Structure formats: C-alpha cells, structure tokens
Amino acid sequence: MTAANDSTPTRRRGRRPAGEDTRTALVEAARAVFAESGFDGATVRAIAARAGVDAAMVNHWFGGKEGLFTKAVLRVPFDIDEVLESVTAGGPENMGENMVRTFVSRWDGAGGEYFVALIRSVTSHDDALETLKKVLVSRILNAVAAHAGSDRPELRAALCATQMIGLGMTRYVARLEPVASADIETLVPTVAPTLQRYLTGDLGDLA
Amino acid sequence: MTAANDSTPTRRRGRRPAGEDTRTALVEAARAVFAESGFDGATVRAIAARAGVDAAMVNHWFGGKEGLFTKAVLRVPFDIDEVLESVTAGGPENMGENMVRTFVSRWDGAGGEYFVALIRSVTSHDDALETLKKVLVSRILNAVAAHAGSDRPELRAALCATQMIGLGMTRYVARLEPVASADIETLVPTVAPTLQRYLTGDLGDLA
Structure with a gap:
C-alpha cells in the first residue's frame, strides 16, 4: 500500500x-x-x-x-504493484486462488463501491470502460498471465477478465445470492480452479 | 422460436x-x-x-x-423455453458446451445489442437489473442447474451467472480482445469446461 x-x-x-x-x-x-x-x-x-x-x-x-x-x-484506489505481488508471490500454481483472495478482499472493502461506481458509469463515460480495460486487464491480468508463463497469455488474461468482471458484477452490482453473501472461503474453492485453468491449464484444441 | x-x-x-x-x-x-x-x-x-x-x-x-x-x-427478445431446450437437450454432460453455444450464438445475433442495452441501462433502471436476474438466472440458469441434478443448484446457477455475465460484458460491452472477436469454436473449448464444472463438477470442500 x-x-x-x-x-x-x-x-x-x-x-x-x-x-x-x-x-x-x-x-x-x-x-x-x-x-x-x-x-x-x-x-x-x-x-x-x-x-x-x-x-x-x-x-x-x-x-x-x-x-x-x-x-x-x-483513478484506481489501490496500489497496482501491491496487487500484482499479492497474486503472483506464491508462484504460477497458486495464482488462481491468490487472484480470488486478492480481488475479493479489496472489493469487499472500500473497493466494492469503486467497482460498482465504475460499472454504473459505463453509460456516461467511455473513460470508465477504458479504466476497466487498462487497469484490470492491461496492467494486472496481462502481467499475471505473463508471470504464469503459459502460451497465449493475451487470451488467458482476457479469459480471467471474463470470470473476474462477472464475479464482480454478480456479487456487487446484481447482488445475486448465494454469491453476493458468500464468504471468501466459499468463493475460493469454487472460482479459483477456473482462473487457475485459464492461467496455466489446457485451453482445448484451438485452430 | x-x-x-x-x-x-x-x-x-x-x-x-x-x-x-x-x-x-x-x-x-x-x-x-x-x-x-x-x-x-x-x-x-x-x-x-x-x-x-x-x-x-x-x-x-x-x-x-x-x-x-x-x-x-x-422484455426478453427470445423464447426462453427454446433456450432451455437447446441447453439441456444433450443431457447434463453437454450442458457447459451447449450453454456457450446457445447464448453466444443468440448474443452474436440481434441479442448482442439487447445485452449491451440492458447493461447500459442498469444506472437508470433498477428494472434492468431485475430483468437480468429474473430471466437469465431465475428462469434459465436455475432451470438448467435443476436439470443437471447436482447438489447445491442455487450456488451452481449463480456461478454460471458469474461466467456468462462476465463473458457478455467482456465480449460485447468492454469489447476486450481476443475474446471480443473470437469465433464460437474458440470460446467453446475455453469456457465450456468452466460452466460444466459449475453445473456438475466438484466445487471443493465447503463448510
């Protein structure tokens, strides 16, 4: 911080x-x-x-x-380098779990309002979308995918974006149960394997 | 139809x-x-x-x-019963793949604008969120999860919502590459295993 x-x-x-x-x-x-x-x-x-x-x-x-x-x-209300360190410090095989823990713990704090404000401003400000893309994806997820060291890092970062944006939308914007009220120890074993596969797993046979 | x-x-x-x-x-x-x-x-x-x-x-x-x-x-511009039939007809073991194919093919048609319009209206209309929750989740994903026949169907439906809402946000609203332009045959092998696990797989040790 x-x-x-x-x-x-x-x-x-x-x-x-x-x-x-x-x-x-x-x-x-x-x-x-x-x-x-x-x-x-x-x-x-x-x-x-x-x-x-x-x-x-x-x-x-x-x-x-x-x-x-x-x-x-x-302007992003958290330290991007610190987020990156938190996600990557445990090595590639723990990035899925660390990504869920790092993001959800920050979002559950002051960052939840930040995430909702950003999403709810997408209509009025194209900048809001650019912030989401530049910060979440370009600066965080692309760097995490590069650390993971697998093939097709851009696709892997974008796939992580689909899961993390959707998790944020479901938990903070739509407030859909039981995901909205689930504690972090419920979200980690359910969602982390998805992110882990997107970062280091087999993505299937692509052309 | x-x-x-x-x-x-x-x-x-x-x-x-x-x-x-x-x-x-x-x-x-x-x-x-x-x-x-x-x-x-x-x-x-x-x-x-x-x-x-x-x-x-x-x-x-x-x-x-x-x-x-x-x-x-x-008002939803597609036939919900037909969507349900399309996702579930192949049985539980094909629901992940069929969910990606069914939603993305409809969204890539006229439905893409519908999805974006719904998301961009979340600010001005609480109804827009209610529509997303009632139609996508209550009527479609809950029914699919019930068909899948696994434990904790509500959690499984909400987890599918995190992935599908995030996929829609990334492809149509944020237009993040390479997910935005990926053809459906790239998305199926990457995203379907996530949905399949959420519907019928092991969700980890929960309390």
Whole structure:
C-alpha cells in the first residue's frame, strides 16, 4: 500500500491538514453516491451532504462533478504493484486462488463501491470502460498471465477478465445470492480452479 | 422460436400490416440506440431517425421513451423455453458446451445489442437489473442447474451467472480482445469446461 492510497481509513484525521480531510471525505462520499446513482443521477449536493461539507467545496477542490468523478472513480484506489505481488508471490500454481483472495478482499472493502461506481458509469463515460480495460486487464491480468508463463497469455488474461468482471458484477452490482453473501472461503474453492485453468491449464484444441 | 419473436428478421415486410412494421423498426432501432447511449443519453428523435419513421410514432405506439424501453429492453427478445431446450437437450454432460453455444450464438445475433442495452441501462433502471436476474438466472440458469441434478443448484446457477455475465460484458460491452472477436469454436473449448464444472463438477470442500 502506498501512503497516498485513497482508501486508507480516515482515523488519522487529527494529523492531517483540514483541506486533505475535506478532499478525502468528498472522494469517499462521491464513490458511494456514484455507485448508487451513476454519474448522471449523482448530484454535487448529495455528495457534499454525505461528506458533511459545503457543496462549494466540490468546485473549490475538484472544479466540479466531472473532476471529482475523475479522482474518485477513474483513478484506481489501490496500489497496482501491491496487487500484482499479492497474486503472483506464491508462484504460477497458486495464482488462481491468490487472484480470488486478492480481488475479493479489496472489493469487499472500500473497493466494492469503486467497482460498482465504475460499472454504473459505463453509460456516461467511455473513460470508465477504458479504466476497466487498462487497469484490470492491461496492467494486472496481462502481467499475471505473463508471470504464469503459459502460451497465449493475451487470451488467458482476457479469459480471467471474463470470470473476474462477472464475479464482480454478480456479487456487487446484481447482488445475486448465494454469491453476493458468500464468504471468501466459499468463493475460493469454487472460482479459483477456473482462473487457475485459464492461467496455466489446457485451453482445448484451438485452430 | 415463436412467431411473435421480436428479433425475427423483417424480410416478410410486405405481408405485415404497416403498423406492425413501424413498431418492429422502432423496437430494433431503440435497442441499438439504448445500447450505444444508455437510457438517459438516448433521444426519441435519434431512435425515430434510425427507424426511418416520424418521432410522433414513438408516442403513438409506445406512449413515449419509457414505454419503448420497456418493450425493447425489459422484455426478453427470445423464447426462453427454446433456450432451455437447446441447453439441456444433450443431457447434463453437454450442458457447459451447449450453454456457450446457445447464448453466444443468440448474443452474436440481434441479442448482442439487447445485452449491451440492458447493461447500459442498469444506472437508470433498477428494472434492468431485475430483468437480468429474473430471466437469465431465475428462469434459465436455475432451470438448467435443476436439470443437471447436482447438489447445491442455487450456488451452481449463480456461478454460471458469474461466467456468462462476465463473458457478455467482456465480449460485447468492454469489447476486450481476443475474446471480443473470437469465433464460437474458440470460446467453446475455453469456457465450456468452466460452466460444466459449475453445473456438475466438484466445487471443493465447503463448510
């Protein structure tokens, strides 16, 4: 984790300058409101109210709703290198299990709202899709697939994307039971073998 | 296929009454425009222009944009019984492969726009999520899992949902290569074993 991580809990409030507090509160509130309402449905007033600050602070610190959206949703709220390390550290044969653990534990924290906000913004912002593709796939899954060392790494990364995007959609957006409420120890033995096969297994006879 | 299927090609135009032609053209145009722009971004004018009819026809036949959305996106454009038959007819051991073939062949046709329109409307319409959950999961995947005859059918249906929703998101919404352009004979050997395991395989040691 980097010190600048946006999802750091705000317990250290007393040691921060007030401006940073306000910005952190607005970013966290924005993620929640964008997740609930999407970009078009979210209002500056609702975000400021949830953060407990004056609506004028949104313009002051972010130049408006669009700027706040960029900061809260289009910038990734976790350290990509740390995610990569967490998925790959156990070697190729444990990547499936580590991928489920790493993503679901982050998404279940502050990241769940981030994931939902990103998906719900796909309509209004082509950038939201590009973020999903560039960060989840290009920077994380392609690197994991390269570490796995198997043939056709691009196809393997994209197949992992189908499972991880679908898991996120089902658990956080559609909230479909029993996947929505399943604890991580239920998800690991069910979903990890899929990812493990996509990364290092036999993909069948392709032309 | 039922005769009333909305995705029936419009070649039989000469044999239909003009009103039905107009409605079919508007529904098809609406699906395309909602897929591109989401509900909020789509205008009656744009839909009517794409259908080649006067914008007043939207109010005349559907009572406005909301009514047209209900007809074009919230009502499922395929015969659910026929989909179920196609997935289950080969018996439990072929359901994974048949699920990929059945869904991808329908989505690659007119259904791709339908899927994208549904996903892009999640922000504006809670109904869109309910449709995804009720039709894809409750009516199709739960029935398939019941046919498969294994333990924990609800969990198995939801796991199939993670893979199928993720495959649809990756291929049609994110358009991530090489999954976006892969032909069905590439997708079947890669993805079908996942679905087959979710339906009839070992899901690991659960508490």
